[in-house]
Each structure stands twice: as C-alpha cells, then as structure tokens.
Amino acid sequence: MTAVDPANVDRLRTIARELRKRVLRMIHAAKSGHPGGSLSAADVVTVLYFSVMRIDPEDPDWAERDRFILSKGHACPALYCALAMRGYFGLEHLKHLREIGGILQGHPDMRKTPGIDYTSGSLGQGLSVGVGMAMAGRLTKREYRVFVLLGDGELDEGQIWEAAMCASKYRLRNLTAIIDYNHLQLDGGTEEIMPLEPLAAKWNAFGWEVIEIDGHEMLQILEALQRETNGPKLIVAQTIKGKGVSYMENVCDWHGRAPNDEELTLALTELGAQV
C-alpha cells in the first residue's frame, strides 16, 4: 500500500475521527484546554504521525527520527492523542491532561512526555527550533526531516519571520512548516486582529516553496508533505477551527474552553460510534 492509496486515505480518515473523539474526551475530563485549534490541526497531525513521519514509538529519542514541533502548543491534545494512539505512552494518560503529577502538561513538555520533540506553547518560537534541528541534521549528515506546525495567530510574532529568513538563507530542504490556517485567533478573526494576507505570497517572498491545500483532505495533506523541494517548504493548510463538531466550527469561543457533559455527548454523536 503506498501512502496515497485510497485504502490508506480511508485508514487515516478513520484514525482522525477517533483522534478527534479522544481530544474532546480529554479536554472534557480536564475541564480546560483548547478544542478549536486541536480539531483544526487533527488531520495534519494524523497524517504526520500515522503515515509520513519516520519514527519509532519504542525509541522516542532515536537520533535518525523525523522531528515534529507543535509550535502552536495549545493544540497539544491532538498531539497527545496521536502519541498515545501510536503507543508512546498508555492511553490511560489521556484522562489526566493538565493534572498535577501527570505527564501531559497544559502545553507540550519534552521532559515529561515521551515522543515530544520539543517543548512549546509560547507562540512564535517553534520555527526557530525547527530551523536549528534542520541545521543539526545537515551537520550530522542525518537524513531526518523536521516538521513544524504553526498557528495562524502566532504568525503575528516577529520571531516567526526571523526564522523564515534564516531557513531560507540556509536552504533547509529538510524543513517543512505547516500553517494551520483556521482564520481565527483568540480575540477574533485573523484578518481583523492582524491581517496576514497575502500569506502565501509573503512566504514565497521569504524564499519558501509554498503549497496551498485543504487541511482536512487527507490526500492533499499526504501529497503536500511528500513533495520534494529545493529549499524550505511551507504548506498553507486551509482549515476550520473546531472541525468535525458542528457547533464548534468557526466559533472563536471554542478556542480555549472545554465542552460540558451535554456538549461532549453531542460532539461524540456527531463524530460517530463510541471510541
């Protein structure tokens, strides 16, 4: 089965649906967290962890592994579920998001959670870290690739553009950044709070090869992630905040609040059979 086989695409869709349900249960149990951005990123995270990345859950620190940085660290419920479903740690931990003594911090902590390649959550910093990892890969002659998932809101941070210039200067073809472009940040729409457009043109002008896709179409995500480039690659993934749960979709309020019992039941029903 090749990656773009219809069977693989179906498999990834099934996994993504399960992942979304786990994300919602997790945030519901913790009574806090960020469902909107976790759901918008769910498909990209699924494709990375279940089809594209060369990783070994038995050996999280494998030197040759592909790296993933969730620069928009608040979407960590999606990443935690992917890691648990891949076997980096037991699924039972998903019931203990944000708990004292737990391994799943409110934002990713590489020292506490197996499989987290870098600590993140303070927006705007992940791309620089990815640039450093890509440089190190070249220096150590390792073939790994580095993937950085950026939020659209965090593109307001100047450091993102420092890192964008830097990746371009060093022609880091082993680096891929993906923008989870759901068009909503905490206080409102991205075009209202701090306009990003023309976004693809900006990255292109910064020296990146830009691919625009529907961030919920598995085939498009797969193809974009696998395309070879001569320099750093940027994927603009058009997404929907809260994707998969009708009452959360495109609703800014679901950026950072947990569903109650009733809302959870409704969401799980929409997403199909029980996990």
Added chain:
Amino acid sequence: MKVANRAPIATRDGFGQALCEIGATDERIVCVEADISKSTRSCLFAQHFPSRFFNVGVAEQNAIGVAAGIASCGLIPFVSTYAVFASMRACEQVRTTVAYPRANVKICVSHGGLTPGNDGVTHQGTEDMGLMRTIPNMVVIMPCDFTQMRAAVFAAAKYDGPVYIRGTRDAMPHLYDEEITDRYTIGRAIRLKDGGDVAIVAIGDMVSHALRAARELAGSGLEAMVIDMHTLKPLDENIVVQAALQTGAVVTVEDHNILNGLGSAVAEVLAERAPVPMRRIGLRDTFAESGPYPALLAKYGLAVADIVDAARAVVGRKERSK
C-alpha cells in the same frame, strides 16, 4: 611570563580563543551568532569552522531558538551576542525554550556591565545577570580575566545544561595563569586573598578592583579577604557564610545593578545563614550614560575608592555592634 606583566586583554577575546580551541577537538561545538562576530570574537571560530558557524543576522530571539533546536540533536551550540540582547531581547526565549527544557545551550555574551562605556545605555548590559539568575536551571558566570574566561568556556562545554557567560568589551588585567583551566569549577568561588577584618566578594571586572581596594585597606591597617565569585549561580554559599563568620563584615562588588545581582544573592545567603553588616557596590538602581569605562565606574560609585569606603563603613558598623 608572570601574569602581572602581561598586557591587559578583554575577556571576550578569551571566549573567542577558547571556542576555537574546543571547536578543533570537538565537532559537536557549533556557534550561532547575531551579526556581531567581529565584536564578540566569534569571528575566529567562523574562520576556522565555517560549516559550524551560523550567522542568523540581527535576530537574537531566533538565535536562541535555533541554538535550542541544534542542542536537542546532540550538538553543543554557543550563542554569541551582547549581554543586553541575549538576556533581555530574548529573555523569554531563554526562559521557556532553553532553561525550561534544560537545553544544552551556552549563551556567551560580550559587553557586560559598563564596559561598553561610550556606546551608552543601549549597549550596557547592567540588569542581565539578575534576569538570568532568576530563571530556574540557568548557570550564570562572569569571569574576571582572559584566562578565567577560557577556563569558564571549557567548563561550560563540558557541563550538560544551559549556561550564561558574560564577558567584557574592555581590557582586563590578568589575575590568573593557565593553571586555572584545570582547577576551574563552576559554582566554586576562589579566595584570592585572606584577611580577617572584612570580606570583599566581587565578580567579573570588579575582582581586580577588589584586590586593589584590599591593598589600599592594608595600608591603613585593615586586612580584607577577597573572594572571586565568578559564578553568580549556583552561588558558592558556603564560602560566603565562612567569610562572614570569619570577618564579620561583607562588601559585594559588581558591574551590574545592585538589584538581583551578586549583592542580592549574597544578601539572601547572609540574611538566612550569617547576618553581618554588609554593603553592596554596584549601579544604584539607575541607568548609566556614555563615557569612558573607568570614568563611568567613578561617577556611578564603583571605583576602588568606593570599595575602600564601603569596607571601612561595614567594619565600623561591626565595631559599633560589639
């Protein structure tokens, strides 16, 4: 050649030279520079190891993040810039992306304290040590001379975890010979002179001033102990307590704001473990201005005469409280 006969040289030169030396023997050593390599002296490393030298431009926040990423892959990055930019422009990057995950990143800065005198306040890092000290997991060092800087850089490369090392723009007299490179231990202060009347605890460029002050005090019959507290964090608490118990009076000297630097750190230890009369020499919660480094030290109360006065004052308080 005896140390006293060697021409003074800036500690940043010690950094540049040491980095080049360890770079030659350890391929994991990488340098991330923010466009001031000629000034920080990382240019020497750049000449010898161009593939391991990354000049990211005037972008300190990115420099810190890039170094963190490099470190996570098993290499040992040294970030090179000025004190004020590494510690403040990129403060949160240092805290969250380096210190929190205990990334093996070395931050080596030039232009510490008032040494970039004529450049003025924008380039004088006078709050940096305090900021770095407040962050968990950070090691904070300021060597007093060229040779000790070399020793500190070697030690930092061997240490697994984040280290902040502050250098000077201006030339410093030599206080140590090469032997120190073998003996140097992070967090272990060095007693440079014994004395029973007062203890002068100094860091970085102020250590040579403390020694001169001790000589002046000796002329008037006061024997001052002088401690080179090259590591601000982790602070050598035991040597501070011993010094306080032995002399009963302490003066701290730092080219830094008196808030949260060496004076604060020593005061915290003394208050809890050995309260004695104490004075802090440093910038008295003020910005300085442009001017020659020695003239600034005099104007802002960091001259040898100020240390002498402070020492006499604390000795006087000790006598009165007997």
